[in-house]
Amino acid sequence: MSRLEAKKSPLFISDPLTEDAFCQSLSLLSKILKSCYGPTGRLKQLHNGVGGYVCTTSQSSAVLSRLSVSHPVLSVLTASVQNHVSRFSDCGLFTAILCCSLLENLKSLNIAACTVIKINKSLLSLCIDYLKSEACGCRVPVDFSSVETLLCLVRSILTSKPACMLNKTEIDHLSVLILKAFMFTVPCHVETKAVLGKCIIVPMKGRRVTDSKVLPGLLIETSEIRQIEPLAVKRTLSNLIKVALFCVSMSGDCFNHEEGTVTVHHGISLEKLELNQLLNLGKQLINDEVGLVVCQKVIHPSLKQYLRENQVVAVDRAGLSVMEPLSRMTGSKPIATTQLSASCYGSLKDVCIESFASKRFVHLIPSDTVVCSLVLCNRSETAWDELKRATETAEHVLQLTIREPLALLGGGCTETHLASYIRHKTCSLSTSSFEAIGCSRTQYQLVADAFCRSLESVARSLNHDDGEILTDTVYGHCWFVPSASNWSDLVSKCGCGISSNAENLTWRLLQGQCASPVIEDCPKEPAVKAAELLTLDCFAAKCSGLQVALETANLILDLSYVIEDQN
Numbered sequence: 306m307s308r309l310e311a312k313k314s315p316l317f318i319s320d321p322l323t324e325d326a327f328c329q330s331l332s333l334l335s336k337i338l339k340s341c342y343g344p345t346g347r348l349k350q351l352h353n354g355v356g357g358y359v360c361t362t363s364q365s366s367a368v369l370s371r372l373s374v375s376h377p378v379l380s381v382l383t384a385s386v387q388n389h390v391s392r393f394s395d396c397g398l399f400t401a402i403l404c405c406s407l408l409e410n411l412k413s414l415n416i417a418a419c420t421v422i423k424i425n426k427s428l429l430s431l432c433i434d435y436l437k438s439e440a441c442g443c444r445v446p447v448d449f450s451s452v453e454t455l456l457c458l459v460r461s462i463l464t465s466k467p468a469c470m471l472n473k474t475e476i477d478h479l480s481v482l483i484l485k486a487f488m489f490t491v492p493c494h495v496e497t498k499a500v501l502g503k504c505i506i507v508p509m510k511g512r513r514v515t516d517s518k519v520l521p522g523l524l525i526e527t528s529e530i531r532q533i534e535p536l537a538v539k540r541t542l543s544n545l546i547k548v549a550l551f552c553v554s555m556s557g558d559c560f561n562h563e564e565g566t567v568t569v570h571h572g573i574s575l576e577k578l579e580l581n582q583l584l585n586l587g588k589q590l591i592n593d594e595v596g597l598v599v600c601q602k603v604i605h606p607s608l609k610q611y612l613r614e615n616q617v618v619a620v621d622r623a624g625l626s627v628m629e630p631l632s633r634m635t636g637s638k639p640i641a642t643t644q645l646s647a648s649c650y651g652s653l654k655d656v657c658i659e660s661f662a663s664k665r666f667v668h669l670i671p672s673d674t675v676v677c678s679l680v681l682c683n684r685s686e687t688a689w690d691e692l693k694r695a696t697e698t699a700e701h702v703l704q705l706t707i708r709e710p711l712a713l714l715g716g717g718c719t720e721t722h723l724a725s726y727i728r729h730k731t732c733s734l735s736t737s738s739f740e741a742i743g744c745s746r747t748q749y750q751l752v753a754d755a756f757c758r759s760l761e762s763v764a765r766s767l768n769h770d771d772g773e774i775l776t777d778t779v780y781g782h783c784w785f786v787p788s789a790s791n792w793s794d795l796v797s798k799c800g801c802g803i804s805s806n807a808e809n810l811t812w813r814l815l816q817g818q819c820a821s822p823v824i825e826d827c828p829k830e831p832a833v834k835a836a837e838l839l840t841l842d843c844f845a846a847k848c849s850g851l852q853v854a855l856e857t858a859n860l861i862l863d864l865s866y867v868i869e870d871q872n
Contacts (some may be wrong), residue, residue, distance in 0.1 A: 313871035321378055321867045322412045330376045333382075335405035339766040340367060340400050349456040359689045363469050365397025366390050366696055370747070373566040375666060377867050382408075385857040390454040394701035395462065401852035402766055407858040408758035414755060416748050422859045423742045424752040429855045431730055432723060436713070437847055442780065445841060452484060455703065455710060457839045459483050461715050462699045464840070468691040470684070475514040483696055485521045487703045489677035501707075502675030503630045504700055509661055510689045512682035516801035520659070521674040524632055524666040525623050529701065530658055538575040538656050539596040539616040545652040545672070550632060552639035554602040555621070557583055583608045586643050591615045593645065597656055597669070599623050599631060601639075618656055620667050631669070699769045704842040713847050716800025717764030717774075717783035717839035721815065724757035725781030760814050767800065775812040780804055784812060802838040 321327055340347045341363040351371040352359040365386065374383050382404055390397040411421055428843055435441055447454045459480040464473060471479070490502035497832060507524050509516070528538075538546055557579045587608050597618045598604070604621040612619045623631070632639055637651025656672040661680055668678075681696060683689035706712065713719045731753040739746050764783045765774050775784040775796070782799035796806045804810070 313443075316867070316869040316871055318867040319764070319865065321864055322408070322861070327376060327378055329554060330374075330379055331405060334374070334379055335402065335409065337396055338365070338368070338401045338405065339762075340769065341365070342763075343767040343769070345767075345769045346467060348468050349593055353516060362466075362691055362694075364466060364613070364691065364698075365401060366394075366694060367506060367691075369397070369401070377869065378861055378864065380859060382857055385853055386859075389547060389849060389853045393705065393843070393849050394698040395843045395846040396850035397459065399763060399842075399847065400604060400854045403759055403762050403851070404857050406762040407756065407854060408861060409469055410530050410755035410759050411752065411858065411862060416744075418862045420744050420748060421752055421862060422741075424744060424749055425855055425859050427738075427749075428741055428753060429783045429852060430726060431739050432846060432851060433725055435730075436851075437724070438843075443714045443719040444725075444844070445712045445714065445839070447706055448710055449707075449710065452843070454839070455484055456480050457841045458702055458706065458712055458843065461840045461842065462702060463695055466691060466695040468688065469695055470688045471692075477517050478850040479517060479692075479696075482517055482519045483699050484703070486677050486679045487700055489519070489521055489674050489786060491707075492579060492671060492675060501704060502677070505627070505630060505676065505678045506696060507661075507678050507680045508689065508693070509680050509682040509717040510629050510662075510686050511684065511853050512662060513684070514682055514692075517663075517680055517682045519677055519836060522653075522668060523634060523676055524659060524680070525627060525633055525676040527551040527620060527665055527667050530667065536656055536658065538617050538618055539591075539594060541596075541652070542614060542686055543656065545822065546656055547594050548597045548599065548635045548637050548651040548653055549590055549595045549645075549649070550628070550635065550639050550651065550815040551598065551602075551641075552628060553606060553641045554609060555600050556603040556607075557584075557605040572667060580605065580607060584611060586645070587611050587615075588616075589645055590781070591617060593647070593650065595650065597653060599669075601625060601628055603706045610673055616640075618667070630676045634669070634671045638848065648657055672808055705845040711844035712841040713844050714782075714801035714803060715804065715842045717767050718781075718801040718803070720760040720764040721776045721783040722781040724760040725776065726755050727753055727760075746832065761858070764800070765815055774815045775811070777804070777810040777811055777812050779808075781814070784789060798838075801840045 318324060327805070337349070341349060346363040347360055348359050348363050349368055350359055351368065360371055362368060369383050369387050369390070372383070374380050382401070386397055386401045389400050402571045411425075414421065436444060445454065447458075449455070460476055463469065463476045463479060463858055476648060486504045490504055492499050492502070498710075505523060551760055557576065583605050584607070590612070595617060598620070600619075600621040601623050602621065604619055609619045609621070626640060630638075632651070634650030635653055638649045640649050652672065654672045657670070659666045679696070681689070681693060683692050714722070733748055734749070736746070739749055742749070767783075768774050768785055772785055772787045774804050775786060776782065777784065777799070780799075782801065782804050784796050784799050788795050796812070799804050
């Protein structure tokens with residue numbers, strides 16, 4: 306088949322970082338991301354331009370997945386950040402803003418890209434080593450014998466999501482529920498390799514946030530059971546409820562029927578034979594003292610009625626999503642055949658009916674809770690969608706914190722503290738350090754200053770209103786104050802809430818393009834910690850975000866050509 310037009314040669318773009326289109330796109334992306342950042346971040350409405358669902362959000366996972374980025378270099382940046390978010394759920398905006406700022410600050414330096422990349426790797430190593438050391442002044446240990454630090458982590462995540470439309474009372478209520486739900490998923494008896502359970506979010510839109518609640522076990526919505534009084538359920542001699550879990554249809558439409566030709570003799574009803582087969586299955590379940598039958602798909606009405614007459618609760622249309630947690634919670638094995646064995650059954654402590662608004666749920670209560678249900682309420686669908694994303698992020702952050710029980714100070718304080726540390730550290734590096742990298746002291750300090758300004762630009766992005774952003778000269782923390790001549794009268798607490806003005810600290814303005822002065826000593830760790838007031842970030846997510854931002858910036862700085870297919 307002949308071509309309609311001649312094949313075009315690919316487009317070669319040399320030095321893509323100096324191209325006006327890239328600079329403008331990078332600046333625009335940076336502004337969009339910075340405007341989303343923090344508790345007072347501006348919301349974004351994203352849609353596909355031809356109607357349909359409109360997403361109102363400030364979360365990186367939602368923004369980046371719906372934002373159309375046409376420039377190939379920026380596609381590398383957004384893909385890298387999205388990969389980080391898929392692994393850690395948190396610190397997506399931090400990673401993206403830092404990467405954008407690094408590119409803006411580093412590409413203007415008159416230093417070879419290979420030298421900048423080597424220095425960046427050295428700076429990243431300094432940061433990670435410091436963050437993982439006991440001497441780190443922006444790190445907080447997480448004690449699982451107390452809930453205060455864990456509540457701070459959850460509260461900080463919910464507070465940073467303005468599209469959830471939550472007030473302080475609602476944030477406090479949800480923080481406790483999310484932490485409680487997480488605790489339900491932690492096994493009571495730790496084995497050699499402990500596996501966390503699962504929290505199932507049950508949507509309840511159009512309700513007050515304070516109506517949210519967490520229940521041990523699993524909720525399965527049902528429209529058939531209307532009674533609220535206790536169910537008459539058959540129990541075993543040990544007072545447990547035996548459970549059978551079916552992952553195939555029990556509706557009678559060719560139950561367990563293989564593909565091929567079926568020969569039916571005259572006068573024989575295939576439907577009746579299948580129903581008899583189902584009823585025989587029901588008799589076996591009753592003889593085996595099964596008290597609850599859950600089917601992923603549909604149960605034939607006659608079988609359902611027969612089971613209920615024999616005090617067996619039958620729940621159908623459970624759906625695929627509940628099969629794995631239900632199997633784990635009860636110990637039952639999903640059944641895909643009419644041949645039953647004693648090993649396929651599980652057990653439950655109790656079954657009851659729960660009512661929320663106009664919905665009815667069968668509540669399956671296990672003996673040992675590793676699965677729980679979080680009934681999540683919010684006033685509107687948009688706010689609920691955002692709250693669901695925030696809740697899943699908080700749950701993931703708690704899981705990460707169990708593996709590495711540490712947190713970092715939030716509110717911009719880790720960024721400014723780290724910048725102060727790097728400035729102090731680079732002034733004391735020996736000549737041999739620069740020789741090993743293959744750069745001069747001046748080159749190293751220029752790149753280090755650009756790196757520190759990039760960190761500080763992330764902290765500055767938290768301020769979306771008129772005001773000044775300061776950093777103190779003792780701890781290197783971040784402070785937000787209204788515009789005024791006398792800062793000391795207005796400063797109360799730093800961004801993370803750990804330091805106050807009671808210590809008569811001195812401050813300096815966080816500068817933009819100019820280098821900030823170096824403090825005399827390495828920034829210190831505050832002596833007093835009021836844990837219940839802290840704003841905290843996930844340690845694992847932020848360390849990964851720092852690494853991803855720097856490595857992505859290095860990758861982009863190393864690009865010499867962009868080759869685009871024009872066909």
